Amino acid sequence: MGDPDQHQQPGSGEGADDLPGHGDVGGGDALQHGSHGPEGSAVRRPGRSGRLRGVIRAVESLPVRLTVRDLEPEDLPGLSWSGGPAHLRVVAESWQRTLSEEVVLLCVEAGNGQLVACGGLDLVKEPQAGELWMLSVHEAWQSLGVGTLLIGALEQEAAVRGHRRVQLSVEDDNPRAAALYRRLGYRPAGRREESWPLDDGTLHRTTTTVLRRQL
Numbered sequence: 001m002g003d004p005d006q007h008q009q010p011g012s013g014e015g016a017d018d019l020p021g022h023g024d025v026g027g028g029d030a031l032q033h034g035s036h037g038p039e040g041s042a043v044r045r046p047g048r049s050g051r052l053r054g055v056i057r058a059v060e061s062l063p064v065r066l067t068v069r070d071l072e073p074e075d076l077p078g079l080s081w082s083g084g085p086a087h088l089r090v091v092a093e094s095w096q097r098t099l100s101e102e103v104v105l106l107c108v109e110a111g112n113g114q115l116v117a118c119g120g121l122d123l124v125k126e127p128q129a130g131e132l133w134m135l136s137v138h139e140a141w142q143s144l145g146v147g148t149l150l151i152g153a154l155e156q157e158a159a160v161r162g163h164r165r166v167q168l169s170v171e172d173d174n175p176r177a178a179a180l181y182r183r184l185g186y187r188p189a190g191r192r193e194e195s196w197p198l199d200d201g202t203l204h205r206t207t208t209t210v211l212r213r214q215l
């Protein structure tokens with residue numbers, strides 16, 4: 001994870017009046033559960049690059065407008081909270097794959113332009129299912145429904161591109177994320193070895209559980 005000192009707290013900085021702190025949400029009950037798709041109205045509009053983006057008004061009770069849109073290269077500096085240089089290089093390389101539409105990368109932007117979440121959908125890794133990966137919500141914005149919103153948007157992208165199933169993988173030491181995925185309908189579909197680069201030049205090797213969901 002990134003340097004905690006770089007974490008920009010909701011409610012601080014420019015546009016702070018638009019931003020919720022955890023206290024503003026009034027506890028988990030204030031957020032609506034149910035279908036885990038985006039719970040606000042969804043509008044399609046062209047983005048800066050002309051590619052369509054989903055503009056999604058988030059959960060009614062969250063007093064901030066969140067926009068789900070394509071990640072662009074100029075967004076990378078605003079994602080330093082999501083990981084170190086090695087992680088950001090992977091994101092940058094993944095962005096290259098959006099050009100051939102093998103991959104969709106989405107981010108969630110708050111009203112003041114702060115990026116609060118990002119995640120990817122790999123459309124070709126598995127023939128059977130779209131693969132969600134690199135899901136990350138800014139620490140100060142977790143447990144507000146942002147991850148649920150992002151996952152719903154990525155699932156929508158998978159469905160639009162013809163996938164009838166989606167999957168993701170989770171490490172054994174991340175039970176909270178696993179519980180969220182289970183709650184969203186994901187079910188175990190096997191185990192696999194994975195690795196990704198760390199900032200010290202080594203590879204983090206791990207065994208993950210693959211979770212799958214029918215769209």
Ligand SMILES: CC(C)(COP(=O)(O)OP(=O)(O)OC[C@H]1O[C@@H](n2cnc3c(N)ncnc32)[C@H](O)[C@@H]1OP(=O)(O)O)[C@@H](O)C(=O)NCCC(=O)NCCS
Nearest residue numbers: 028031032033135136137142143144145146147148170177
């Ligand atoms: C895992 C992760 C992506 C989930 O995103 P998130 O925004 O925190 O997830 P959500 O807020 O949608 O849901 C999680 C929590 O909010 C609660 N919640 C979400 N929407 C809610 C709603 N509408 N009403 C009430 N509660 C809600 C859930 O009950 C859940 O509770 P918990 O904190 O006790 O687990 C995020 O926490 C994260 O980035 N973690 C660090 C990196 C990571 O682990 N990535 C995943 C790797 S597989």
